[in-house]
Amino acid sequence: MGTLAQTLSTPLGVVEWFVYLISAVIFVIGLHLMNSPKTARKGNLISAAGMILACAMAFIVLFATEIGNGFEHLVAVVLLIVGILIGTIVGVWSAKKVKMTDMPQLVSVFNTVGGGAAALVALNDILTSEELPTLVVLITAGLGIMIGSVTFTGSLIAAGKLQGVKFLRKLTLPAKGVWNIGFIVLTVVSFVMLCVQPEQRLLWCVLTTVFALCYGLVFVIPIGGADMPVVISVLNACTGTAVAMSGLAINNIALIVAGALVGAAGVTLSLAMSKAMNRPLMS
Numbered sequence: 001m002g003t004l005a006q007t008l009s010t011p012l013g014v015v016e017w018f019v020y021l022i023s024a025v026i027f028v029i030g031l032h033l034m035n036s037p038k039t040a041r042k043g044n045l046i047s048a049a050g051m052i053l054a055c056a057m058a059f060i061v062l063f064a065t066e067i068g069n070g071f072e073h074l075v076a077v078v079l080l081i082v083g084i085l086i087g088t089i090v091g092v093w094s095a096k097k098v099k100m101t102d103m104p105q106l107v108s109v110f111n112t113v114g115g116g117a118a119a120l121v122a123l124n125d126i127l128t129s130e131e132l133p134t135l136v137v138l139i140t141a142g143l144g145i146m147i148g149s150v151t152f153t154g155s156l157i158a159a160g161k162l163q164g165v166k167f168l169r170k171l172t173l174p175a176k177g178v179w180n181i182g183f184i185v186l187t188v189v190s191f192v193m194l195c196v197q198p199e200q201r202l203l204w205c206v207l208t209t210v211f212a213l214c215y216g217l218v219f220v221i222p223i224g225g226a227d228m229p230v231v232i233s234v235l236n237a238c239t240g241t242a243v244a245m246s247g248l249a250i251n252n253i254a255l256i257v258a259g260a261l262v263g264a265a266g267v268t269l270s271l272a273m274s275k276a277m278n279r280p281l282m283s
Contacts, residue, residue, distance in 0.1 A: 012061065012064055015057075016057055016060075016061050017253065020057065020252065020254040022053065023050040023051070023054040023057075023254050023257075023258075024253060024254060024257035025050075026049060027050045028257075028261065029043075029046055030043040030044065030046035030047030030050060031043065034047075051254075051258070054258075062077065062080075063077075094106060094109075102163075104162050104232055105159045105162045107232055107236070108162065108235070109155070111151055111155035111158075111232065111235050111236050111238075112151070112152055112156050114151070114239040114243065115148040115150070115152045115238065115239045115242055116148060116149075116151075117148070117243075118147070118148035118151075118239065118242035118243045118245070118259075119144060119145050119147075119148030119149045119152065119209065120148075121246040121249075121250065122140075122141035122142070122143075122144030122145045122148065122246045122249055123141075123205055123209070125137065125141045125246070125249045125250055126138065126142070126145075126201055126249075127202060132198045132199065133201070135195060138198055138201075140245050140246075140248040141246065141249035142191045142194050142195065143191075143242075143245040144242050144245035144246040144249060145208055145209055146187055146208060146212045147238050147241050147242040147245065148212075148238075148239075148242035148246070149209050149212035149213045149216060150212050150216040150219065151239050152213065153213045153216030154216035154217070154219055154231070154235050155216075155239075156216075157216070157217060157221055158220055158231050158235065161223075162232075173218060173221045173222045176218065176221075176222040179218040180215070180219060183211055183214050183215035183218055184215060186207075186211040187208060187211040187212045187215055190204050190207040190208040190211055191208050193207075194208060220235075227277075227279075229273060230270055230273045230274055230277070230281070233266055233269045234267075234270045235266075236266040237262070237263045237267045237270060238263075238266070239262060239266075240259045240261065240262025240265070241259060241260075242259070243255055243259030244256050244259030244260045245259070
């Protein structure tokens with residue numbers, strides 16, 4: 001994905017940018033309608049329509065690019081379509097089969113997928129660049145890797161705890177504060193080194209990802225089941241933030257706005273839930 005100036009240099013690029021902008025407006029309208037139980041269903045459908053519009057535009061640009069290149073990456077396009085079809089089938093089946101009492105687990109699994117996808121997009125943007133990535137790309141994509149990786153493992157543990165997996169229910173973490181601080185420091189240091197030494201970006205990307213994945217584990221393992229809904233809400237906010245960071249890295253306005261909305265909504269919901277439970281969010 002090129003810069004904004006490159007995107008707007010062609011008629012298709014102008015259309016693409018405006019379609020993404022319209023999709024972003026639709027996201028905002030849908031989120032606003034979710035404020036009330038009476039309009040929440042309609043808001044959800046409107047937001048879904050905005051995402052379908054954005055995805056359709058992305059495919060139009062993809063096929064236009066492939067036609068111009070003589071379908072140089074045809075295999076990749078086919079794999080992309082197959083992956084989308086599989087994900088759609090699994091997602092629809094899961095949503096229809098899950099019980100309402102198991103909905104938090106499903107949301108947590110979706111957080112896992114969203115965080116992992118954002119981290120992979122950010123990794124791809126850094127590692128596949130022929131030239132050294134700019135500092136802006138390193139920072140935004142690096143944050144996407146960090147937050148997405150934490151969300152991936154953290155949401156997996158949260159879903160398992162809510163599902164009542166015996167191994168996770170009995171799992172404890174001695175000296176949890178030491179583990180948390182240790183992996184936070186290692187993750188941040190690796191991220192800083194990624195920005196300082198982009199020529200060694202493979203090494204620092206791998207270390208940042210591994211340390212962030214480990215932090216996601218030690219962050220959620222000590223938390224009890226009663227607080228797990230708040231944890232899921234926090235991780236949902238992390239998913240949105242990771243998506244927004246990946247959108248900044250690849251210059252995609254739809255990802256930026258959608259991710260920012262999810263992040264802001266997740267933080268707001270987490271604060272509201274903590275207040276309702278009469279517990280500070282940090283606890």
